[in-house]
Amino acid sequence: MKVLGIETSCDETGVAIFDTDKNTIVSEQLYSQAAKHALYGGVVPELASRDHLKKLIPLIELTVQESGYTLNEIDGIAYTAGPGLRGPLLIGASTAKAIALSLGKPSVGVHHMEAHLLINLLEDPAPSFPFLTLLISGGHCLLINSQSLGSYQIIGQTLDDAVGEAFDKVAKILELGYPGGPKIEVLAKEGDSSAFNFPRPMTNKSNLDFSFSGLKTAVYYEYKKYKKITNNQKADIAASFQAAVADTLLLKTRSALIETDLNELVIGGGVASNKFIRERLVTGLKETKIFFPPIERCTDNGAMIAYAGSFYLKETEQNMSLDIKPRWPLSELNHG
Numbered sequence: 001m002k003v004l005g006i007e008t009s010c011d012e013t014g015v016a017i018f019d020t021d022k023n024t025i026v027s028e029q030l031y032s033q034a035a036k037h038a039l040y041g042g043v044v045p046e047l048a049s050r051d052h053l054k055k056l057i058p059l060i061e062l063t064v065q066e067s068g069y070t071l072n073e074i075d076g077i078a079y080t081a082g083p084g085l086r087g088p089l090l091i092g093a094s095t096a097k098a099i100a101l102s103l104g105k106p107s108v109g110v111h112h113m114e115a116h117l118l119i120n121l122l123e124d125p126a127p128s129f130p131f132l133t134l135l136i137s138g139g140h141c142l143l144i145n146s147q148s149l150g151s152y153q154i155i156g157q158t159l160d161d162a163v164g165e166a167f168d169k170v171a172k173i174l175e176l177g178y179p180g181g182p183k184i185e186v187l188a189k190e191g192d193s194s195a196f197n198f199p200r201p202m203t204n205k206s207n208l209d210f211s212f213s214g215l216k217t218a219v220y221y222e223y224k225k226y227k228k229i230t231n232n233q234k235a236d237i238a239a240s241f242q243a244a245v246a247d248t249l250l251l252k253t254r255s256a257l258i259e260t261d262l263n264e265l266v267i268g269g270g271v272a273s274n275k276f277i278r279e280r281l282v283t284g285l286k287e288t289k290i291f292f293p294p295i296e297r298c299t300d301n302g303a304m305i306a307y308a309g310s311f312y313l314k315e316t317e318q319n320m321s322l323d324i325k326p327r328w329p330l331s332e333l334n335h336g
Helices: 034-038 045-067 086-103 112-122 163-173 180-188 213-223 231-260 275-284 302-315
Strands: 002-007 012-019 024-032 076-082 107-111 131-136 141-148 151-157 264-268 289-291
Touching (some): 002 086, 012 045, 012 302, 024 302, 045 086, 076 086, 076 112, 086 107, 107 112, 112 131, 112 264, 112 302, 141 231, 151 231, 163 213, 180 275, 213 231, 231 275
Parallel strands (some): 076 107, 264 289
Antiparallel strands (some): 012 024, 141 151
């Protein structure tokens, strides 16, 4: 089966083709709008929708061309149905449905966060269900007891800011620009991670939930102490903030592994591309088998949508309803 995957949940336009017979992504394209949204300090939904509309069809054509297949050889189309921004989701869903209708092929809506989780199964070696999952992105921070395909129990989540959102907000405080995650990671390399003792939020609580708004506030008040801050001082703040986030993720994940008695950990989402956080988790969880996707598969991409869709297309009939779900908790999936 050859699956065309379309990702348009936020500000990346991703397209890929997954071939189940070869068990590989045979072609993929990714276009990021980050530079455009940087002018506004964050994603502007209307601009994101317009850019998806402009870029999606050319990217699909290029992906198909580079795969060596024809569009008629595609067996089904998978698209991100949610969660995400309503306008961008509609662009992807309507395009997928139109292509499916023209080809007489099925289409299926994919849960964005399940796709982040499942893409690790394409790697070698790959994890095996059941396993613990840590999904860390701009919109989510989740600890999940992943029992089987489509069967996920959320055992910990953020009570306020997502971890990637905290990176963006701290980057704004430090006047680094958008997107904040990569900018903080780069600046933090020049700083001392022990310069400031920022809080590790909720790590003294018995539950597995996260909270990053207080940490962000602590950074804000530290920053405001300086009438004229130097780049070295900014670097120290960035490094100390990043270390606080990494420690918080490590401590909560370690507790979750003990509570669930699982020995495999799957990590995904855009923040999983942060090398400092990766290293902190690996060194702090030496007794656990940890699976990360490649850096390029951490951020939103069409490959994860094509791959996730391959599990569900075979049981899907042609359906033309635009069933997007901008707010779609992973716990509401009905596959399992």
